Amino acid sequence: MKIEEKTSEKSSFMNSTSVQLGLIVLLVLLLMIPLEYVKYLTYERQEREKEVMQEMADKWGGEVVVYGPILNIPYKKYVKSKRKNEEGNYETVTTTETHQAYFLPNQLKMHSKVKASNKNRGIYEAVVYKSDLNFSGDFKVPDFASMKIKTEDVLWSEAKLIVKTSSLKSIRDEMKIKFENKNYTFQPIYVGGHNKLKSLQSKEINLTEVIKKQKNLNFKMDLSYNGSQALQMLPIGKTSTFSMESNWKDPSFSGEYLPMDKTVSEKGFKANWKILDFNRPFPQSFLGGLPNFDEYTFGVNFINTIDQYQQNERSSKYGLLVIGLTFLTFFMIQVVNKLKIHIIEYTMIGAAMVLFYTLLLSITEHLSFSTAYLISASAVIILVSLYSYSLLKQKKLLFFVAATMSLLYAYIYVIIQMENYALLSGSVGLFIILSIIMYFSRKIDWQK
Secondary structure: OHHHHHHHHHHHHHOOHHHHHHHHHHHHHHOHHHHHHHHHHHHHHHHHHHHHHHHHHHHHOOOEEEEEEEEEEEEEEEEEEEEEOOOOOEEEEEEEEEEEEEEOOOEEEEEEEEEEEEEEEOOEEEEEEEEEEEEEEEEOOOOOHHHOOOHHHEOHHHEEEEEEEOOOOOEOOOOEEEEOOEEEEEEEEEEOOOOEEEEEEEOOEOOOOHHHHOOOEEEEEEEEEEEEOEEEEOOOOOEEEEEEEEOOOOEEEEEOOOOOEEEEEOOEEEEEEEEEHHHOOOOOEEEOOOOOOHHHOEEEEEOOOOOHHHHHHHHHHOHHHHHHHHHHHHHHHHHHOOOOOOHHHHHHHHHHHHHHHHHHHHHHOOOOHHHHHHHHHHHHHHHHHHHHHHHHOOHHHHHHHHHHHHHHHHHHHHHHHOOOOHHHHHHHHHHHHHHHHHHHOOOOOOOO
16 A cells, blocks of 8 residues: 555656756657767868868969069178187188168058959859959159168169069969069069079079169059958058958958958949058068068958858857757646647657757758758647647647747847847747747646
């Protein structure tokens, strides 16, 4: 008799509302484990996409950083040192060394036309572009006297022009510059022992006669590039004026300087920059060598605003909420209609909902995110609704489950698509959901 009473008490305890709710909460927490695996899988696929995009960029042409031209003029420097002579006495010896002076343009104008497109490799695609860059401007006649260098020590006949770039591999055509009405070609400079091409240098320019005119030195230069992801420039002119136009409708302006004005439409964008020498922290001339200008670059990133992996990641972050609210819906149906749903049946429903995220991830690699979301959500809603009919035995409850899940997935989709108002809409939505739960659960006797 006592054994039967204990069995009855145990059964009553296990079937109590509070215990069942506790088991459901525990199950939701356990389902976070496969959800974390889905997040890891999304991250893994995203990294694979980056690898493929980098491989495509390496073959086509990567992110381009370009600036120039820079006027390079060597000069003599006399260095005094002491050494012992044959008699063992110290004497002063003067040696002549050749040093380099670099001068940035006075006026620099650049206009670039960029034709961007998506390049596919398997299921992945990367943004690549072809660009035509037109440079023009002038140099002031270098003032060596202000640097305490005598005019007769300047090697005017050995002047050169230099263009700096991050990727010589990306250049499509032979580079030439028109300097003081004469054309000069460029040759690559090999840096260090690793043959890293980082600069282009013109043939020697004889400025001996030109500087006597004491007028600005004009130049004009055209460049054609293959590139991907971004095009970056540097305001090395005393006054730098840049303009860019492209067919790409989703530009991201980056770097130290934003455009003065821009227009972005479905047909592409146009942008203009004007930067003065006192807007950036470096002078117009250097002795010895050029500093690293990388931190002062600016330009445009050519991006795909629709990142399916990022949207998958955002979707999976709401997985706990979706599963929890779905379980809560079934629990409310169970309590209000005095039905019994076993914890194993809750587990089956939870497994189907976790499967939604793997379906979504795999389908988005072949179709758009919206289409993949619709297919995945529809499949899971139909599966769970039909399964719930075998548990609930009522068509009206089947339709209620289907409608509730449809609203829930639609709500999550709207939040994912939002950027600026995602937090606000999410908070308001959760407040409404909590209000509904509190209303329908007010008559539940939690003591049973």
